[in-house]
Structures are given as C-alpha cells and as structure tokens.
Amino acid sequence: MPVVKYPRAAEPLWHEWDRKxxxxxxxxxxxxxxxxxxxxxxxxxxxxxxxxxxxxxxxxxxxxxxxxxxxxxxxxxxxxxxxxxxxxxxxxxxxxxxxxxxxxxxxYPSGERYEGEWSSGQRSGWGRMCYGDGSTYEGQWLADRPGGQGMLCLPNNNRYEGSWKDGKKHGPGRFFFLDKGQLLEGIWVTDVPKCGIIIDFSRDTAPAPTQYPIPKIELADPDGVLAEAQVMFDDSQNE
The missing domain is CATH 2.20.110 (Histone H3 K4-specific methyltransferase SET7/9 N-terminal domain)
Structure with missing residues (x-):
C-alpha cells in the first residue's frame, strides 16, 4: 500500500512574531x-x-x-x-x-569617599575611606567596617596603627600623639586602651608637648608585662 505524504503544516504566525x-x-x-x-x-x-x-x-x-x-x-x-x-x-x-x-x-552624599575593594555590595578587602571630619582610614575591611590591620589618621595628624574589629580599635596597636610628642603602644578592646606603654616620641619638635615628662618606669620587665597582657588578650579571643 503506497505511503501517502501529507504536506507539512505551516508554522503558526505567532511563532514567527515571537521569534522576531x-x-x-x-x-x-x-x-x-x-x-x-x-x-x-x-x-x-x-x-x-x-x-x-x-x-x-x-x-x-x-x-x-x-x-x-x-x-x-x-x-x-x-x-x-x-x-x-x-x-x-x-x-x-x-x-x-x-x-x-x-x-x-x-x-557619599555627605562628601565622604571610599576607594577600594568590595564584596556583595559591602566594603571588604583593602580600602581607603575619607571621612567628613578630615580623618582617613586605610587598611583592611570586613562586612562594611574596618576589620584586620589598618591605620586611622586624624585631622590633627595623630594616628593609630594596629588591629581593628567591627569598626573599632581592637587588639595590639600603636597610637602616635604627634601633637604631644608621645607614643602609646599597647592593647585595645573595643576602642579602649586596656594596657600599654607611653614613651616620648619627637617631644622636642611637637607643637604642644605635655607639661610634665613621663616618669621613669619602675617595672623590672615592662616588655614582659606587655607580652603577658598580649597572651591574656589572645586567650580571651579564642574562648
């Protein structure tokens, strides 16, 4: 029995419109x-x-x-x-x-500016933030806030160099009081220095040095005391 071939149905017109x-x-x-x-x-x-x-x-x-x-x-x-x-x-x-x-x-609308790395719409990685009050932060960021190692420079040129967590000074760091000619080296917890050593730093050239000199440290081993505090801080972070 012969096979009858029917003509192929024409493609619907809406298919052509959709393709176009x-x-x-x-x-x-x-x-x-x-x-x-x-x-x-x-x-x-x-x-x-x-x-x-x-x-x-x-x-x-x-x-x-x-x-x-x-x-x-x-x-x-x-x-x-x-x-x-x-x-x-x-x-x-x-x-x-x-x-x-x-x-x-x-x-930012306030005139502030951030230049650096981003992740999923948040400042994350290495970056530099210029704030409205004239201060700048340059360093590591995590979850849109300073986190890791970074440096904050204030309008009067005083600066902090050290560890940050959740946008605050946290961990070992150094604060340079250039206006006073002094340096504080110690450990911070949520922006508060908990322990450290203050030394004169370019006191002779400071614009407004403190009136009285720093008294002589009587501790036999100040570096050891600071090291012990560092160990205690590390242990508290690991708990």
Missing part, C-alpha cells in the same frame, strides 16, 4: 511599564553586554556592563542633584550580580 520579537545581540531601546528605559545590547531578551539604564522614579542612571539582566562587569551609577539636576556619581567600578564587587569608588 526576541532581542538578541543588537542594541535596542526598551521602555518598562513603570517608565524605566534601557538602551543597549541584549541576549535572549535579557540585558547583556553594554547598556544604559535610566530609572524613572529617581532619575538614576547606570552605564556599563550587563550580564543576563544584571549589572555585571565595569560600570558607573549616578543620580541627579535635586537642585541643579546635574548628575552626581555615586559609584564607579566593578559589579557582580547587581552589586558592587571588586575594585571601585563610592561617593
């Missing part, structure tokens, strides 16, 4: 229902490649790299000044999965 509507590779401008606008490259209907996104509700703009619909790569995020309407940079640097990740610079 797929945004892939080329640059397109698309408006969202809420008024947001994106102009850039696409892949399988997702923002992918180079592109610019403008949010209608606050006028913010992101220009840079995208990956499967999210900010990923290098890009800059800015917002308009409420008075002048000029765009002010908020963050310039690397992104991953829609969050700051890698090396970048954040500009």
């Amino acid at each position: 509507a797929q945004k892939h590779g080329l640059r397109h401008t698309v408006y969202a229902v809420n008024g947001d606008r994106y102009t850039g490259e696409w892949l399988d209907n997702l923002k992918h490649g180079k592109g610019i996104q403008i949010w209608k509700h606050n006028g913010a703009i992101y220009s840079g790299d995208w990956k499967f619909g999210k900010r990923d790569g290098y890009g800059s995020y800015s917002i308009p000044d409420p008075v002048t309407k000029e765009y002010l940079k908020v963050y310039t640097g690397w992104w991953r999965n829609n969050k700051e990740c890698g090396y970048g610079t954040m500009f």
